[in-house]
Amino acid sequence: MANLTKLEFVALDVLGNNYLSWVLDAELHLSATGLKDTIDPEKIPTVEQNAKAIIFLRHHIHEDLKSEYLTIENPLTLWNNLKDRFDHQxxxxxxxxxxxxxxxxxxxxxxxxxxxxxxxxxxxxxxxxxxxxxxxxxxxxxxxxxxxxxxxxxxxxxxxxxxxxxxxxxxxxxxxxxxxxxxxxxxxRLTGSAQLPEVHNTSFLKNKRGKGHRGRRDYGRNRGRGNFRGRFHNQYYSDHLKWQRDGYNSGHQKWQCEVPNKRKAPQEGEN
CATH class of the missing domain: 1.10.1200 (Non-ribosomal Peptide Synthetase Peptidyl Carrier Protein; Chain A)
Structure with missing residues (x-):
């Protein structure tokens, strides 16, 4: 695993499944290091270039392949052997x-x-x-x-x-x-979710007028209700007092009207 971290690219698989991508990566790295001539049959590289190239190629192939081609020292020979073996990919x-x-x-x-x-x-x-x-x-x-x-x-x-x-x-x-x-x-913001400025103004004016009218109507209604209650309340006491007075005058059975917060009428024989 330690050797894998030092690889410039993925090593050639023993079955050659990644041969196509491996060839491209190998060519690019050999060109970047000035060793592209070592795999070109028309060029004559130096001994030092061949040594560096064969070390590089062997470092980037599977261990089993390295063992199989252990005796090959020329990078061009190793390159051609791998091509003949895996070019069918x-x-x-x-x-x-x-x-x-x-x-x-x-x-x-x-x-x-x-x-x-x-x-x-x-x-x-x-x-x-x-x-x-x-x-x-x-x-x-x-x-x-x-x-x-x-x-x-x-x-x-x-x-x-x-x-x-x-x-x-x-x-x-x-x-x-x-x-x-x-x-x-x-x-x-969905389409039509925002109101137009005219709509805002119209709504504001309507609300403003509605509040004014509503206030006046409430005021009048309250006054009317108050007057009705007052008339009913006064009529209630007036009728009962009349009943009490008529009862005494006619000599019929005497009864009294209970009025809240008022003194009861005196019965006969009471002081």
């Missing part, structure tokens, strides 16, 4: 890469960024398998796989005659971000 990955390209559709992805990542991965596999994917093919693949509900938008993009895939995908990414912003603003 192109034929293994090619059908899968073609299948992924045929079934690639923009409408199957949740975002433009995810689609963009997928199309580059598939095109890279095809390039590893010696099948080049042009910008025109990538543009056509994108515009022809829009969602059916946005076919008019796809036609508008097609009329702009993009020559580079990067121009199209950049425009789609910007449009997606703007659309997300509009949807976010819509969720914060």
């Amino acid at each position: 192109k034929l293994v990955h090619l059908p899968s890469a073609r299948y992924d390209w045929i079934n690639l559709r923009l409408q199957d992805f949740k975002s433009v960024a995810e689609y963009n990542s997928a199309i580059f991965k598939i095109s890279s596999k095809l390039i590893f398998c010696d099948e080049n994917i042009t910008d025109v093919e990538m543009i056509e693949k994108t515009l022809s796989t829009f969602h059916p509900n946005t076919m008019i938008l796809a036609q508008q993009y097609r009329e702009r005659n993009f020559q580079k895939y990067g121009e199209l995908i950049s425009l789609l990414l910007v449009a997606e971000k703007n659309n997300e912003l509009l949807l976010k603003n819509h969720r914060i």
